[in-house]
Amino acid sequence: MKKILVLMAFLAILLAGCGQKNVSTDVSNDVSKKAHESTTERSSTKISEESTSTFTTEEKLTSTSSEVSTTTKITEATTESSVQLKVDNSLEGYSDDQIEYARVWLATMGTEYKRDLAASQDAFALNVYKQPAGTPVNPYAENSVTFPEDTIMLSGKYGYQSLVVYSSNHDGTITQYPVPSHFQNEEENTREGSQKILDGATTISIPTNNPEDVKELVSVLHVTN
CATH class of the missing domain: 1.20.5 (Single alpha-helices involved in coiled-coils or other helix-helix interfaces)
Incomplete structure (x- = not known):
């Protein structure tokens, strides 16, 4: 137990x-x-x-x-x-018209004028002539067509320095008319010839260019009217 x-x-x-x-x-x-x-x-x-x-x-x-x-x-x-x-x-003091004339010449004719100015300060001048609407395209043709708007004619001092005829579009472009510096043939001296010039108008953009070139051209600018 x-x-x-x-x-x-x-x-x-x-x-x-x-x-x-x-x-x-x-x-x-x-x-x-x-x-x-x-x-x-x-x-x-x-x-x-x-x-x-x-x-x-x-x-x-x-x-x-x-x-x-x-x-x-x-x-x-x-x-x-x-x-x-x-x-x-840099262009302060110059008028809008002066700047426009110089820029248009530079855009269409370039800087060939510098060669003349280098030879003599009297060898080049930028002449400006204002043409009202209705001005004959070819002043030597009795029945010439006319410009439908105001135009500007720019020319050098001598014929070989050429010319530019244009109207401003006030938007940085111009309408340029292919007016020759000399009307030398019979076709140009007819109404059809002047109409061909009017129809050949082109629109060209105008750059601002070098301000110094603008000043140089304004210094030899001559406005006729």
Whole structure:
């Protein structure tokens, strides 16, 4: 009987020890799981913070780049405006008509006049003659057709320096008529010949040219009427 009691007591102690071991293991596992979850959560938070920081940096760089680009454009626009103003101011004191006559001559005849001026200051003059609407295209033909609008005739001092007959379109272009410096044949001296000249009108763009060339031509300008 005593042996049975002792055996039962031994078994009870053994079972209690196993139960305690299982509880300890469960607790240990639970603690380990929580520690792992905590570590994972901290890692996720850190990654999120780093990602947010990266996005913020990119936004700052993009914003800075945009600001630099805008500043550059403003600077370029200001510079361009200043240059244009400087060009315009270089002809301050000259009338619009004077500038137009010089620019038209430069656009149609070029700078050949410089060779004459280099030889002598009296070797070239830019003569201006204003022609009202109704002026005959060929003054030497009795039945010549007439210009339908006011025209300007520009000519050099001598016949070989040629001439230009045009009307201003007031938009940076002119209508040029192919009037010869000399009417030398019978066809030109007929009504049909003068009509051919009128029909041969072309539109030409007038650039701003070199301001110094404009000043040079204005200095030898002679307006007849």
